[in-house]
Amino acid sequence: MPRVIGIDIPDKKRLEIALTYIYGIGRSVSNDIIARLKLNPGMRAHELTQDDIAKINTLLQNEYxxxxxxxxxxxxxxxxxxxIHAYRGSRHxxxxxxxxxRTRTNSRTRKGKRRTIANKKK
Structure with a gap:
């Protein structure tokens, strides 16, 4: 597995997908990095040379x-x-x-698992 800025990226995936395993890099940034370094986006991550990995590391540390x-x-x-007691801060x-x-229904990701009235938080 190649290590890019301390993160193991999966070696069987295509390079443009493998780079998205780094927090803060999505598909568009990944494609931008590949284009700037003139790499093949279809190549697998295990095909990267040490020189390519070093180029990716320096670009990520300097630009992103x-x-x-x-x-x-x-x-x-x-x-x-x-x-600062902002509304968004109080929601966080x-x-x-x-x-x-809306919070009457849905929003289970933020509120957690449903509780019955008997198990209500005090």
Whole structure:
């Protein structure tokens, strides 16, 4: 398995898909990286040479915010919203949907498993 900026990417997948296993890289950024480094997007990740991996590492470290730095940045943004008592911050604190979705039904991802009235939180 090739290691790109400390993350093992799957070696059997095509390069444009394998790069998306890095937090902060989606399909469009992956395709952009491949185009800038003039790599073949259809090649498998295990076909990367050490030189190609080094090029990808330097490009990601210099041009993009990914992995730990991006996670830290997102957490700091949420902490800032909570600390200034913004509406979105209060929704984060309460564990409810932040972007205006309905909560009477749905929103199970944020609210968790349903509880009966007898098991109601006090």
């Amino acid at each position: 915010v990914v992995e730990g730095d991006l996670r830290r940045q997102v957490q700091n943004n949420i902490k800032r919203l909570v600390s 604190r309460a564990g409810l949907p932040v972007r205006g979705q």
